[in-house]
Structures are given as C-alpha cells and as structure tokens.
Amino acid sequence: MTEHSAHTDDTTEPSADPDPATETFVAHRNLLFTVAYEMLGSAADAEDVLQETWLRWAGVDLGAVRDRRAYLVRITTRQALSRLRTLRRRKESYVGPWLPEPLLTAPDVAEDVELADNVSMAMLLVLETLAPTERAVFVLREVFGLGYDEIAEAVDKNPAAVRQIAHRARAHVAARRPREAVSPAQTRDALAAFQRAVETGDPRGLLDLIAPDVVLLTDGGGVVGAALRPVVGAASVLEVLSRIDPAVSLRPAQINGHPALLIHRGHELDTVIALRLDAGLITGLYAVRNPEKLSRMGRETVMSR
Structure with a gap:
C-alpha cells in the first residue's frame, strides 16, 4: 500500500x-x-x-x-x-491632455533609483516626445543596459544605426528631463507642503512651492471633468487648485516609484497627482482623473530590471 x-x-x-x-x-x-x-x-x-x-x-x-x-x-x-x-x-x-497610466508601486521600485527615475510620470512624458524606435532603443539601452547587438535584433536595425539612434535619443531626453537629481526625501517634503497648502486653502504657501512657469496637465479622457489644455503659469494653476473640493481627502502614496497624492471622494479614488521638481520648485503637476487609467490602483504593481 x-x-x-x-x-x-x-x-x-x-x-x-x-x-x-x-x-x-x-x-x-x-x-x-x-x-x-x-x-x-x-x-x-x-x-x-x-x-x-x-x-x-x-x-x-x-x-x-x-x-x-x-x-x-x-x-x-x-x-x-x-x-x-x-x-x-x-x-x-484623445480628449484633452494624455497622461501615462499611474501605477501603485512596491517599495523596491523606489529603492532602485535609476528604475524609479525612468518610470516616473515626468520621465514617461519625456519619452512620449521620442519617435517609436528611438523610444525602444533608449529604454533598452539606458534602462535595461542591453548591448547594441541585442537592441539591433529587437528593432530590426544594424548595430551602427542603433548607436546613432541611442545617441540622438539620449541627447533629446537629457534636454528635457529635470536638470538635477531629486531625492525621494525632497519630493516627499515638497508633496507634504503641497498637501498642507491645498488642504488649508493657503495660496501663499502654494505660491512658495510652485515655479512661475509651472504646468498643470489634467487627464480626464473626456469621461470626467478636466482642463482640455495644459494650464500654464502660477496664477492659472493656483486658480485651478483653489477649486479642489474641501470635502475630498488627500493621501500620500508611492506612484511609479515616487511620492504622489491620491485624492479620494468618499471611498472612491478620484484623482492621482504626481509632480515634477526642478531646483526645489514644482514645475509640473500631473493629475490623472480618467477612471480607466485608475483601474489598477487598488493593488501594487511589481516592476523590475
């Protein structure tokens, strides 16, 4: 038996x-x-x-x-x-500005500084300005460290052409990414100050945080209310932020490897706000409201290199 x-x-x-x-x-x-x-x-x-x-x-x-x-x-x-x-x-x-789909990320994504930098909302928007093949070459080379021969096979080009594309894409991205590295602590501090100013309705506090040429992009996808064009300049952005309903709740979260804010209306997630910092000031605010893009926010997404 x-x-x-x-x-x-x-x-x-x-x-x-x-x-x-x-x-x-x-x-x-x-x-x-x-x-x-x-x-x-x-x-x-x-x-x-x-x-x-x-x-x-x-x-x-x-x-x-x-x-x-x-x-x-x-x-x-x-x-x-x-x-x-x-x-x-x-x-x-697409109706209005298109923003990347935000992801609730595990702590280990933030620990890999290079990966977190490359999957940040700000960086993904920079990558949007590349042609498809340039984007593929940049991602495979700069983020994943693949050799030119491997990349050449993936994009159906010869290695010499891939080197040129990589050089061009690197220069393009360098001209558009934040000028200096920003630590997670700096982002957290800026975000906490931003959250306090929004919650207390403190326009002076907000003006101290945002750059004069700040840009706010809101992605509603034509499904929910959102500005249909980029909102540019501190005064205009301040006016939009002053209209945030005091009844909503703001909570910090790790989005795409970086600190960000979740706005809840009751138990429903209403908006994800990520930011871009340059020289200590907020130069970019990215508010994703399209419900289709918030569908994965109930669980962490694991990313790796």
Missing part, C-alpha cells in the same frame, strides 16, 4: 510543475511588463503585449534559443513597437 501511494505521488507530481517555456516566461514576466510599460505608458496595453509575447513564446523551439531573456525581450519590444504606433493614432483623437 505504501509503495503504491509513493508511486501515485510520483506520477502526479510532474504534471503540477510548469513546462520550461512557462517557467522562463514567469521568471521574466515583471521585467517584460516593465519594458512594455516604459515603451507605452499604459499598463493595460503592456498587459496585452505580454499576452501576445506569451503566444509567440509558446511556439518557440527552446532548444534553438541561446539566451531566453534576450529572446523574450526581443519579442516584447517588437510587440510593443507595433502597439505604440496604434496607440499614437488613439492619442491623436
């Missing part, structure tokens, strides 16, 4: 184990999601890219694959590039 039981256990165990293709995909899933999200600024589209990547990966002869991680990144990049072009067309008909 004992021998028979042992034999039964042996035969049922292997079927519970995932096959090598599944194991490899699961092991790299967070990395692949991060690649796709960095390229698209949309978690929903990144998840679709992962589905497509899995379908292609499931049909691959693993015996012929030398580097499984690189191969998966290549499939993901190609799928994301294809979707990026579709997404661009969708953004052209």
